[in-house]
Amino acid sequence: MKLILTQQVSGLGEPGDVIEVRDGYGRNYLVPRGLAIKWTRGAERQIESIKKARAAREIATIEHAKEIAAQLQAMKVTLRTRSGSNGRLFGAVTAADIVEAVKAADGPDLDKRRIEISSPIKTLGAHQVSVRLHPEVNATIDLNVVAA
Incomplete structure (x- = not known):
């Protein structure tokens, strides 16, 4: 299952990262808790806004x-x-x-x-x-x- 992370998940990645996980993990854990959304072409456009927001909050160095x-x-x-x-x-x-x-x-x-x-x-x-x-x-x- 291809997902886009909306929050940081230890061992998977940062918000805005496109990840590939097993169907059950994505469907039963990541998506219901709001940690990720399903990947679509439209959702991929949202990645840029997520990354911009993360860059503004992030400790740079x-x-x-x-x-x-x-x-x-x-x-x-x-x-x-x-x-x-x-x-x-x-x-x-x-x-x-x-x-x-x-x-x-x-x-x-x-x-x-x-x-x-x-x-x-x-x-x-x-x-x-x-x-x-x-x-x-x-x-x-x-x-x-x-x-x-």
């Missing part, structure tokens, strides 16, 4: 990505959220919450789609979150979740 990674790793980010008496949160911490907490700590602007939360953050305390800044550069944010 590895050096710039390394600077941002060093800045993020030096930061201590605190996120205030509602929690119960036993330390469990009402809900979970989302990527958008983390982006707002980094901005509040005078950090760089991040794209929430680049934040990778390995397991849902549902408790108070210290957590580590990975940020994919560039295909070759990842950063780790030390996140401290405290009660509001």
Whole structure:
């Protein structure tokens, strides 16, 4: 099955890339989750707009990505959220919450789609979150979740 990626998928490619995958993977996973659309000639025209949008958001060079990674790793980010008496949160911490907490700590602007939360953050305390800044550069944010 021939698809066009609309979001970055680890191991497959970047938004706007035309990929060939097995029918079941594309039909049951990529397309329903909005990660890809079916390839057509009309959809191929959309690739250019997707690539232009990606170029505007993307961190252009590895050096710039390394600077941002060093800045993020030096930061201590605190996120205030509602929690119960036993330390469990009402809900979970989302990527958008983390982006707002980094901005509040005078950090760089991040794209929430680049934040990778390995397991849902549902408790108070210290957590580590990975940020994919560039295909070759990842950063780790030390996140401290405290009660509001």
